[in-house]
Amino acid sequence: MRFPLALTTKIAKHIVGHRLRGTPKFAMVLQLEPLHTCNLTCTGCGRIREYSTSLKDMVPLEQCLAAAAECNAPMVSVCGGEPLIYPKIEELVAGLREQGRIIYICTNGVFMRKKMREYMAAHYGPSLEPQLVQLVKEGLVTEKEADVIRKPDEAARKKVTIGPSKWHYWNVHVDGLEYTHDLIVEREGVFKECVAAIKMAKILGYQVATNTTVYRETDPGELEDMFRFLSSLECDGHTISPGYDYDAAKKDMVKRLGRDPKEFFLTRELTRQKFKDIERWGQMFTIFGTPVYQEFLAGKRELTCTAWAIPTYNVRGWKAPCYLMTDGHYPTYQEMLDKVAWDKYGVVDGVARDSRCENCMVHCGYDPSGALSNKPRDTWLNFKYNFLPRPAPIPSTPELAVKAFNGASIGKGHLAEAKAAVSKELGGAKSVYQRNGHHDHAGTDAGSAPTQRDELLQKIREGQKIEVKSE
Ligand code: SF4
Ligand code: SF4
Numbered sequence: 469m470r471f472p473l474a475l476t477t478k479i480a481k482h483i484v485g486h487r488l489r490g491t492p493k494f495a496m497v498l499q500l501e502p503l504h505t506c507n508l509t510c511t512g513c514g515r516i517r518e519y520s521t522s523l524k525d526m527v528p529l530e531q532c533l534a535a536a537a538e539c540n541a542p543m544v545s546v547c548g549g550e551p552l553i554y555p556k557i558e559e560l561v562a563g564l565r566e567q568g569r570i571i572y573i574c575t576n577g578v579f580m581r582k583k584m585r586e587y588m589a590a591h592y593g594p595s596l597e598p599q600l601v602q603l604v605k606e607g608l609v610t611e612k613e614a615d616v617i618r619k620p621d622e623a624a625r626k627k628v629t630i631g632p633s634k635w636h637y638w639n640v641h642v643d644g645l646e647y648t649h650d651l652i653v654e655r656e657g658v659f660k661e662c663v664a665a666i667k668m669a670k671i672l673g674y675q676v677a678t679n680t681t682v683y684r685e686t687d688p689g690e691l692e693d694m695f696r697f698l699s700s701l702e703c704d705g706h707t708i709s710p711g712y713d714y715d716a717a718k719k720d721m722v723k724r725l726g727r728d729p730k731e732f733f734l735t736r737e738l739t740r741q742k743f744k745d746i747e748r749w750g751q752m753f754t755i756f757g758t759p760v761y762q763e764f765l766a767g768k769r770e771l772t773c774t775a776w777a778i779p780t781y782n783v784r785g786w787k788a789p790c791y792l793m794t795d796g797h798y799p800t801y802q803e804m805l806d807k808v809a810w811d812k813y814g815v816v817d818g819v820a821r822d823s824r825c826e827n828c829m830v831h832c833g834y835d836p837s838g839a840l841s842n843k844p845r846d847t848w849l850n851f852k853y854n855f856l857p858r859p860a861p862i863p864s865t866p867e868l869a870v871k872a873f874n875g876a877s878i879g880k881g882h883l884a885e886a887k888a889a890v891s892k893e894l895g896g897a898k899s900v901y902q903r904n905g906h907h908d909h910a911g912t913d914a915g916s917a918p919t920q921r922d923e924l925l926q927k928i929r930e931g932q933k934i935e936v937k938s939e
Contacts, residue, residue, distance in 0.1 A: 470705065470754055470858045472634045475570050482542045483840065493776045493805050495541035496836045499791055501782035502527045502560065504549040508576050510653045515549060518794065525783050529556040533563045535781040539801040545639070547574040552583060558628040561636060571636035574679060576653065577662035580638060584668055585613055587629040589620040599671055608668040632673040637704065640666060642678045644690055645697070647875035652683075656876035663872070666701050675704045677756065681711040682742050684734050692745070695753040697872040700864040705754040708746070709831035710739040710765070712792060735827045736815075740767035752859055757831060759853045760838030760846045765829060773814030773825065776805060777836035789813050791832040793824055 469476065479496075486494045503526040504519040519525070527535075536544050544564050551557055552575050564571050588596055600617060603609040609617070616624075630636075643652045646659040669676045678698055680691070695706060712734060734742070743765035749755055750762055764771045775790035785797035786804040790813070798804035813822050814833065820826035825833075839850065862868070 469856075470756070470854050474634065476854055478542050478568075478570065479839075487842070493810070495539035495779050495801065496777040496839065497543040497545055497832075498536055498539050498541040499778060499780040499832065500527075500532055500535065500544050500546050501548050501780065502532050502546065502551060502554045502557075504782070505553050506548060506550040506576070507553065507578055508550070508653050508655060508658070510576075511651075514792070519783065521549065523553075526554065527781070527783050529559055529563065532560055532781075533567070535786075535801070536564055536567060536569060539779055539781075541569070541779075543570045543572065545572040545574055550576055550579070552579040557583075558630055561630050562628060565633070565635055569635075572639040572677065573630070573636065574639045574641065576658065577640045577642075577665045578658060580640070580665035581608070581661075581668055583630055584665075584672060584674070585609065585617060586624070586627055587631050588617045588672070589624040590627050590629045591631065592617055592620060602671055603668060606667065606671075608664055608671070632669075632675070634675065637675045637677045638665075638669055639677045639679050639707070641680075642694065642698065643680055643683075644686065645694055645871065645875070646873050646877060648686075648690060650875050659875065660873070660877060663701065666698075666703060670702050676701075677705040677707065678703055679707045679709075681709055682734070682739075683711045684738060686742060688742055688745060692749065693868075693871055695749060695755075696862050697868050699753050699859070699862040700868050702861045703754070705756045707756045707831065709835075710734050710742065710829050712828050712830050736829060739765065739827070739829045743767075750853070754858045757835050758838035758846075759849045760841055761831065761835045762838075764834055764838065770815075770817065771834045771837040771841075772816055773828070773833040774837045774840060775813065775833045776808075776810060777840065778832040779804065792828070792830060 482494075482496070501515070503521075503523065504515050505521045505523050505526075506513075506516050509516060546557070546560065546564075548554070551573055554560065557573075561571055561573065588600065592600075596617075600609065600614055604611060604614050640662050641653075642659070642662055643649050649659040649662075650656050666676050666678075680694070682691070691708075698706065743762075744767070746755070746762045746765050747759065750759060755762070760769075761771070763769045773790075778791065779801055780787040780791045781801075782797075785799050786801050787794055788796050788798060788804050788808045789810070793813075796808075798807065811821065814825050815821070815828070838846070841847070841850075
């Protein structure tokens with residue numbers, strides 16, 4: 469099975485129960501953002517730009533748990549910001565488990581190893597020693613860290629920690645192989661840290677998923693290589709969604725540069741091109757999400773947005789209408805359901821009800837539409853997809869690793885190349901930056917449009933230091 473039986477059963481019961489009761493709208497996944505503080509500043513991240521990232525602005529633990537209880541979604545995706553910075557993250561995961569929920573901890577991976585060392589210290593005993601020896605042998609834990617784990621002080625022993633469980637997943641943000649991922653998160657070494665964290669988690673018996681956002685400059689061939697590599701690490705599943713820019717930035721760029729939006733953003737047409745192989749990937753890799761949503765992404769059918777099924781709760785309340793767009797915040801989920809004019813959003817039969825929805829195909833709007841479809845064919849497709857055996861992991865090979873570590877590890881990280889470009893005043897600069905707008909794989913030429921590369925170069929010119937810290 470793609471998903472453990474107990475988890476699949478829980479979700480199926482939730483849907484069937486609501487259908488029998490005739491509930492018109494209900495939550496499937498809660499996107500819980502306890503804070504918006506983050507240790508990274510990824511290109512294009514709306515959260516750290518839309519909300520306060522001050523540590524003072526956090527949702528108290530009790531309020532997070534109350535929000536989960538109120539909407540009663542069987543799955544909670546704890547995101548942010550970086551949720552591992554939330555001071556009560558362990559208590560939050562424990563509280564959500566007490567409520568019987570399936571939990572995804574969406575993380576950029578940088579603090580994962582620290583959290584797992586804390587778990588090991590709190591539970592250290594003879595049964596953990598073989599894993600600890602293996603972790604040291606593989607360079608995932610240092611000798612010094614192993615000593616601390618073996619001799620925890622009173623506080624470390626008593627600490628609430630996040631241990632392995634079939635009910636929760638580390639959900640690690642990975643947007644490509646090393647070169648691309650580090651470019652997008654704007655920091656060298658993050659991909660390498662994510663891979664180390666995934667390996668450590670698998671040795672300790674955690675469930676690990678990854679989540680990937682596809683941008684206009686994403687190369688589908690690279691995505692397939694990325695899934696191969698992640699499969700060789702024995703990841704338990706992957707979510708993938710088109711990224712989508714819909715806001716003022718789009719209008720501003722179009723107005724200022726007088727260019728066609730298609731040159732900058734993922735349109736529906738471009739999304740379908742990028743996702744044309746999604747169904748094949750679904751057979752090769754443990755892609756989460758429904759096959760119905762995959763058909764939608766591949767351009768084989770239309771779906772109607774059901775953003776109410778994946779509500780977002782954060783420091784300002786229930787965010788409406790969806791994870792991406794903010795037209796208001798409400799104090800309760802029910803009030804949001806009642807007061808939002810849901811029929812004003814989404815795309816129906818190819819016509820956008822709201823112009824901002826025009827090119828949106830994101831999973832938080834449309835994946836639940838696939839899961840909630842009551843057409844017999846769709847139900848059968850979803851059942852088959854989830855109940856058939858999950859694809860076997862791809863064997864790990866040196867070739868896969870060489871392909872994966874194509875950036876900072878070989879001394880050609882994005883900063884190194886960007887610096888080279890700066891010193892040559894951009895003359896002859898080659899590489900990934902060229903496809904970030906100037907000559908991308910879609911064959912367009914965006915001329916002098918500002919791109920990720922330009923922003924990055926600007927930062928380097930300003931002398932900003934970017935370095936990775938593992939804790
Ligand atoms: S890690 Fe996530 S929250 Fe942090 S900057 Fe990147 S996308 Fe935003
Ligand atoms: S289609 Fe749905 S998920 Fe997408 S922007 Fe519109 S309301 Fe949000």
